[in-house]
Amino acid sequence: MNTFFGMIPSILMIVSPILITAVGGMICEKSGVVNIALEGLMGVGACAAAAAHVLMEAAGVGLPSIWISLAIGALIGVAFSVIHAFASISLNANQTISGTGINLLADGATIFAAQILFSADRTREFRMGMQTDSLGIYPTAYIALVVVVLAWFMLYKLPFGMHLRACGEHPHAADSVGINVKRIRYIAVLISGLLAGLAGGCIVLTQTIQYTSNTINGRGFIALAAVSFGRWRPVGVTFAAFLFGTAQAFAIIANNFPALKALPTEVFNILPYIITLIALVGFSGRNYAPQANGKVYVKGAS
Amino acid sequence: MLKTERRGSFMGRMLASEGAVSVLVVLLGFLVGTILVALVGKNPLNMYKAILQALSGYNIDNGKMNVRYIGETLNYAVPFILCGLSMAFAARAGLFNIGGEGQYIVGLTVAQMVALLGPQIPVFHWVLALAGATVIGALWGGLVGVLKAKFEVSEVVSTIMLNYVALYVSRMVCLRLPGATTYKTANFPESALLTNGFFQSITNGSMLNHGFFLMLAAVVIYWFIMEKTNLGFGLRATGFNRETARCSGIPVVKSIAVSMAIAGAFAGLAGGIVALGSFRYGRVLSGMDNYGFNGIAVALVGNSTALGTMLAGLLFGMLKNAQALMQGKQIPKEITFIIQGLIVVFIALRSAIAMYLDWRSKRQLQREVLGK
Numbered sequence: 001m002n003t004f005f006g007m008i009p010s011i012l013m014i015v016s017p018i019l020i021t022a023v024g025g026m027i028c029e030k031s032g033v034v035n036i037a038l039e040g041l042m043g044v045g046a047c048a049a050a051a052a053h054v055l056m057e058a059a060g061v062g063l064p065s066i067w068i069s070l071a072i073g074a075l076i077g078v079a080f081s082v083i084h085a086f087a088s089i090s091l092n093a094n095q096t097i098s099g100t101g102i103n104l105l106a107d108g109a110t111i112f113a114a115q116i117l118f119s120a121d122r123t124r125e126f127r128m129g130m131q132t133d134s135l136g137i138y139p140t141a142y143i144a145l146v147v148v149v150l151a152w153f154m155l156y157k158l159p160f161g162m163h164l165r166a167c168g169e170h171p172h173a174a175d176s177v178g179i180n181v182k183r184i185r186y187i188a189v190l191i192s193g194l195l196a197g198l199a200g201g202c203i204v205l206t207q208t209i210q211y212t213s214n215t216i217n218g219r220g221f222i223a224l225a226a227v228s229f230g231r232w233r234p235v236g237v238t239f240a241a242f243l244f245g246t247a248q249a250f251a252i253i254a255n256n257f258p259a260l261k262a263l264p265t266e267v268f269n270i271l272p273y274i275i276t277l278i279a280l281v282g283f284s285g286r287n288y289a290p291q292a293n294g295k296v297y298v299k300g301a302s
Numbered sequence: 303m304l305k306t307e308r309r310g311s312f313m314g315r316m317l318a319s320e321g322a323v324s325v326l327v328v329l330l331g332f333l334v335g336t337i338l339v340a341l342v343g344k345n346p347l348n349m350y351k352a353i354l355q356a357l358s359g360y361n362i363d364n365g366k367m368n369v370r371y372i373g374e375t376l377n378y379a380v381p382f383i384l385c386g387l388s389m390a391f392a393a394r395a396g397l398f399n400i401g402g403e404g405q406y407i408v409g410l411t412v413a414q415m416v417a418l419l420g421p422q423i424p425v426f427h428w429v430l431a432l433a434g435a436t437v438i439g440a441l442w443g444g445l446v447g448v449l450k451a452k453f454e455v456s457e458v459v460s461t462i463m464l465n466y467v468a469l470y471v472s473r474m475v476c477l478r479l480p481g482a483t484t485y486k487t488a489n490f491p492e493s494a495l496l497t498n499g500f501f502q503s504i505t506n507g508s509m510l511n512h513g514f515f516l517m518l519a520a521v522v523i524y525w526f527i528m529e530k531t532n533l534g535f536g537l538r539a540t541g542f543n544r545e546t547a548r549c550s551g552i553p554v555v556k557s558i559a560v561s562m563a564i565a566g567a568f569a570g571l572a573g574g575i576v577a578l579g580s581f582r583y584g585r586v587l588s589g590m591d592n593y594g595f596n597g598i599a600v601a602l603v604g605n606s607t608a609l610g611t612m613l614a615g616l617l618f619g620m621l622k623n624a625q626a627l628m629q630g631k632q633i634p635k636e637i638t639f640i641i642q643g644l645i646v647v648f649i650a651l652r653s654a655i656a657m658y659l660d661w662r663s664k665r666q667l668q669r670e671v672l673g674k
Binding site: 034083088091092093094096097100103104105108109111115116121213224225228264266269273274276280284285296 | 338342398400449452453454455456458459460462463464465466467469470471473474477588589592595596598599602634636637638639640641642643644645646647648649650651652653654656657
């Protein structure tokens, strides 16, 4: 059991970025836009943060460099999510196609940038990443906590959140009472880009020392799964992110447990996806998802 | 006045034609890619030299011709085309198959298993391996169809989940194959390889292999099922309008499961062909090969028709073959991924054209009414 408590900091390290991204994905889907580009948005955020940190470290910026890099990662996430917002909200594009496009684009853009900046298929290694506090916990865990609480407060306690949920449930009704559906959906997509970019930065600055094409490795899709498995609610999504993040952590540290050594580590990698599939089968016939999720909103058409 | 109207109608015809729009989208992707290359201080001309060489085998810098490049482009195109058919087949039935990647991976895995453990009988060996790949791909895809038809699980979410399940299952299996290290298995026996001596001799030793015939057969089968059979009619009807199809007595649940299974079969075959036609050993995958994801782009560019998908797949194969050549000319090869991603994003914007045409016809109607 002691070993398990000893693992808590590493589990939190892995859970935090998944949770931050999942909250963004949840806000986005609550407003009626599916964002399968989370994976790619995390990638561009991670790449930007890693590159910014390396360059600033070399320039001698010092401690603030970490935080500036995180902010840059988040902003790049926003910039790429604008594509998704413009395509799926302004131009009524198919949200799955636009998301797939961004994922493919992110794959190329990140490594292309690394090739230009560092002449390699990865960013140069930085010397010092984020530091843990006295409990051994990275600041990303606190960021994740703040993000979840703020998201819950915004969605359920502020008029804006109620409007946002209305846009995802019944955009025509929302429109008829004067809510600007397109504007709210734009904000929601940009928030998901901001959080995914931020989470990408968190991954790269806590779990590794450079960005490579394998840095994100499906964690954006795990976040997407957490949104569905968490039934599109902050508490559920948090629980799902913890469950999936812990499974991911076990894939890395199962060797510490003699009882688990016998299992292939891939079993833990698979768990989030299998659990989500089973849960979705179990959810069938019940309407947990926002009603208008993934549907293009055309004013006047019904 | 008359002149502008005629030009307008020409543009309208162009925009209404799906094929023309695809060409436009591809050109736009290349245009933005070219600008990007220029912006980072590289010479875009080098990119096009590489593409020309990948396409025709002609090296413009030294004037030498090498047909091997043509063979490689055709060979690279095979999995793109098959994964494109996978996406396209599902799309015609109104489904979005993001699971081509997973179906490809299970196909690759089973082909590697059969290649290393199956009976080493010439021809029969690789046929068995590819048949296994096709069947497992069909099962993997069919599962998505059943989940969708019976339990209303969105195929977008379930295929994404199954992609990663496939990846990790593949790792578990391949790590236990004979002679497996962390990244590859033992060498395949000769009887499992798709090597085609004739193709090799006419393309100066390229990797082009039996897979090319199978791809051509798949394109014909795709066209035949879609356009000439009751099954294809039912699938297309389901794609157009599920409720109407149901009312006309088309078994919609079965249609969805069958279309996903056939889609999966195409991608599974792609995995098998890549497994046995690219390397002499099996691979333990550490990440996605991305053929399945790019298949989405291929099908979208090809408008889900047999011919269009084949042409789009050739384009992608050519880009992949050009990558190494670009790298040699100081152009980062990732520019091809960027161009492919841009093409998909621009295709997503195709809805804008529909909005524009709608707006234009409304305006025209308005003008006619007001004019009279």
